[in-house]
Amino acid sequence: MSPARIGILGAGAAGTAAAKILQAASPKMQIDLFTRTGEQPFNRTLVNKGIAIGLLTPAQATLPAPGATLVCDTVRGVDPRTRQVQPASGETRGYDGIILATGSRPRTLGEDVLGRDEALAAGRLTTLHSPADAAGIRDRLGELPGSARVLILGGGLLAAETASLLSTAGHDIALISRSTLPGCSAFGEHISGELLDLHQAHGATYLGRTIQAVRTHPDHITIVLDNGHRVEGDLAIIAHGTLPAAPSPWNGPDGVPVDDRLRLREAPGQRIYAAGGVASHDHPGLGSYRVDHWDDAAAQGTHAARTLLHDHGLGEDPGAYRPASTFTSSIHGHTFAGAGHPSPRTRARTVSTDPALIVHEHDEIPVAVTGLDAVPLVHQWAPRLHHPHETTTPPE
Numbered sequence: 001m002s003p004a005r006i007g008i009l010g011a012g013a014a015g016t017a018a019a020k021i022l023q024a025a026s027p028k029m030q031i032d033l034f035t036r037t038g039e040q041p042f043n044r045t046l047v048n049k050g051i052a053i054g055l056l057t058p059a060q061a062t063l064p065a066p067g068a069t070l071v072c073d074t075v076r077g078v079d080p081r082t083r084q085v086q087p088a089s090g091e092t093r094g095y096d097g098i099i100l101a102t103g104s105r106p107r108t109l110g111e112d113v114l115g116r117d118e119a120l121a122a123g124r125l126t127t128l129h130s131p132a133d134a135a136g137i138r139d140r141l142g143e144l145p146g147s148a149r150v151l152i153l154g155g156g157l158l159a160a161e162t163a164s165l166l167s168t169a170g171h172d173i174a175l176i177s178r179s180t181l182p183g184c185s186a187f188g189e190h191i192s193g194e195l196l197d198l199h200q201a202h203g204a205t206y207l208g209r210t211i212q213a214v215r216t217h218p219d220h221i222t223i224v225l226d227n228g229h230r231v232e233g234d235l236a237i238i239a240h241g242t243l244p245a246a247p248s249p250w251n252g253p254d255g256v257p258v259d260d261r262l263r264l265r266e267a268p269g270q271r272i273y274a275a276g277g278v279a280s281h282d283h284p285g286l287g288s289y290r291v292d293h294w295d296d297a298a299a300q301g302t303h304a305a306r307t308l309l310h311d312h313g314l315g316e317d318p319g320a321y322r323p324a325s326t327f328t329s330s331i332h333g334h335t336f337a338g339a340g341h342p343s344p345r346t347r348a349r350t351v352s353t354d355p356a357l358i359v360h361e362h363d364e365i366p367v368a369v370t371g372l373d374a375v376p377l378v379h380q381w382a383p384r385l386h387h388p389h390e391t392t393t394p395p396e
């Protein structure tokens with residue numbers, strides 16, 4: 001029987017993709033697409049590439065209206081048993097099916113880092129996750145007469161891309177990372193080594209260091225490292241990855257555990273699904289993991305919607321979800337590209353060194369691929385991920 005009313009919590013990559021599938025399958029279905037109170041759906045990938053560097057206003061980073069009913073009312077909780085959604089306004093609503101697509105939130109510095117809260121309050125230390133974060137960075141950089149000294153805290157993709165963007169915009173960059181080879185567990189040693197050379201050619205690096213304290217001054221910030229070294233800047237940006245951002249009862253650090261169809265793992269018959277940065281997948285060999293990339297979140301939203309339709313007798317079983325979407329990032333004039341989820345538990349096999357192409361395998365099966373200046377090769381490998389017979393020969 002066709003479900004009358006579906007609630008999609010979150011209107012980013014996963015939520016809007018899910019809404020499109022449901023609408024196309026059943027135009028009469030009532031779809032409520034929730035965003036936070038006062039927020040229009042937006043494309044998060046433009047937060048650093050557009051808003052922070054002043055290329056786009058937050059309004060220009062909004063997503064086109066998906067046609068579902070937009071409900072701008074932050075969801076506080078869900079009652080999984082009755083499928084009731086509890087928004088901040090108090091207007092509780094019940095649904096025939098719910099897709100959780102509330103994404104992630106930024107990891108910040110630990111509470112033990114002295115001076116953290118003062119620096120955050122002064123706007124000299126910031127995360128880079130929301131349009132408001134990005135507008136704050138843009139304004140802070142705009143106040144300075146010339147180039148700024150920007151400290152990037154972290155070594156992953158967001159850190160690398162943001163360092164590159166701000167360096168290209170003429171600012172002096174220092175990258176401070178816990179790891180001596182940032183990104184190594186996700187990109188493999190070879191690519192991380194090449195990315196590190198690029199960072200070192202474009203700015204200062206402080207590697208293998210943790211942050212002990214942050215000191216806020218009227219016109220600058222000082223980051224104190226565990227070896228006592230002090231690094232000074234006009235602004236410090238935290239890029240320490242993300243944590244899932246689910247409403248209650250999944251608002252702990254683990255996100256929403258899903259099965260391979262993206263149904264709620266603890267109660268797959270409950271017609272509750274999760275997709276995107278909030279969903280926690282489980283793999284017998286790779287353990288629990290989340291994938292936080294735009295195209296993969298959209299693919300998960302599509303998959304969750306298809307499972308929901310199937311559970312209501314409206315479509316084929318979409319099969320098991322396996323991450324295989326591609327992602328790219330421009331770093332100091334080079335293009336980092338990947339597909340799938342390069343979990344630290346995979347084995348990184350170098351397929352080519354020029355251009356660098358790494359295939360990440362589990363049990364001899366390729367589950368992810370990463371490359372530097374190797375976009376066509378990454379795109380050739382993407383459809384072969386998760387297929388056991390094509391592990392040893394690179395695609396023609």
Ligand SMILES: Cc1cc2nc3c(=O)[nH]c(=O)nc-3n(C[C@H](O)[C@H](O)[C@H](O)COP(=O)(O)OP(=O)(O)OC[C@H]3O[C@@H](n4cnc5c(N)ncnc54)[C@H](O)[C@@H]3O)c2cc1C
Pocket residue numbers: 009010011012013014015034035036037039041042043044045046047048049073074075076101102103104128129130158245246247275276277278291292293294295297298327328329
């Ligand atoms: C600065 C930055 C740059 C990035 N660049 C890239 C890139 O170049 N390529 C790439 O592949 N990935 C990139 N990413 C990652 C990508 O943006 C995310 O993986 C993707 O947005 C995840 O999609 P999602 O639907 O899970 O969450 P989101 O797109 O974040 O959407 C979540 C939605 O849920 C809403 N929401 C959250 N909580 C609630 C609540 N309680 N009630 C109601 N609504 C709620 C949010 O407001 C939002 O609308 C970037 C991330 C950041 C932070």
